[in-house]
Amino acid sequence: MTKQSKKPIETAEDxxxxxxxxxAETSAEPAPKITKKALVEKLLKSDKGATIEELSKQTGWxxxxxxxxxxxxxxxxxxIISERVDGARYYRIxxx
Numbered sequence: 700m701t702k703q704s705k706k707p708i709e710t711a712e713d714x715x716x717x718x719x720x721x722x723a724e725t726s727a728e729p730a731p732k733i734t735k736k737a738l739v740e741k742l743l744k745s746d747k748g749a750t751i752e753e754l755s756k757q758t759g760w761x762x763x764x765x766x767x768x769x770x771x772x773x774x775x776x777x778x779i780i781s782e783r784v785d786g787a788r789y790y791r792i793x794x795x
Contacts, residue, residue, distance in 0.1 A: 735758040735759075735760065736768065738757055738758060739754055739757075739758060739765070739768055739772075740772070740777075740792065742754060742757060743772075743779065743790055743791055743792040744791070744792050744794060745791075747789065747791075748782075748789040748790050748791030749789065749790060749791075750787050750788060750789055750790070751765050751766065751788070751790070752787075754790075769790060772792070777792050778792065778793040779791065779792055779793075780793055
């Protein structure tokens with residue numbers, strides 16, 4: 700068996716007002732988290748588009764996962780085009 704500490708638990712009421720730390724960060728709402736799927740769509744909607752390598756690096760996904768997600772977007776009705784620029788294939792979502 701271990702001995703338990705007899706040290707009293709400190710609460711905010713036990714500390715003087717100047718010892719309590721308050722920052723704007725603790726009271727502010729956290730920024731909304733962008734999902735990887737939303738990030739892919741954002742990159743694809745840019746004027747330049749994105750390569751599989753860029754999408755993979757930004758999301759942490761493997762290349763086959765990125766290609767699979769592009770396929771899902773196409774099935775969902777997104778118009779995705781690809782074009783070769785300087786030896787690299789760029790994918791873009793065409794918006795009307």
